Amino acid sequence: xxxxxxxxxxxxxxxxxxxxxxxxxxxxxxxxxxxxxxxxxxxxxxxxxxxxxxxxxxxxxxxxxxxxxxxxxxxxxxxxxxxxxxxxxxxxxxxxxx
Numbered sequence: 114x115x116x117x118x119x120x121x122x123x124x125x126x127x128x129x130x131x132x133x134x135x136x137x138x139x140x141x142x143x144x145x146x147x148x149x150x151x152x153x154x155x156x157x158x159x160x161x162x163x164x165x166x167x168x169x170x171x172x173x174x175x176x177x178x179x180x181x182x183x184x185x186x187x188x189x190x191x192x193x194x195x196x197x198x199x200x201x202x203x204x205x206x207x208x209x210x211x
Contacts, residue, residue: 118162120184125158125170128181132174147173 132146133139144154147169157166171178179187 116183121162121167121181122158122160124181124184125167128170128174128176129158 129139129143133142140154140158141151144151147154147166149166149169157163167181168178170176171181177186179185
C-alpha cells in the first residue's frame, strides 16, 4: 500500500473520466455534480490533495475512498480480532502472527 500525491491526482482524473467522460466539458460536468467551482476541481485534479474533496468525490460517484487514496481495493480477506486489555481491535488477517 503506497500513498502518493501523483497517484491520487491520477485517480481523481480517472474518476472524472469514468463519471463524466473524457471529452471537453467533463470537468465542468463533474464540478456541477459535486457542487464546487470549476477552478477548485481543476486544482484538486492537477495540484492539491484535499481529503474533504476526496470524501465528497467518493460519496457522489460511488468510488471507494480507499482506492482513491491508495490505488488498491480493500482486502477481502477475513480479519482477525485481537483482545488487548479488554478492548477489541480488529486487524487484517495478513497481520496475524500465526
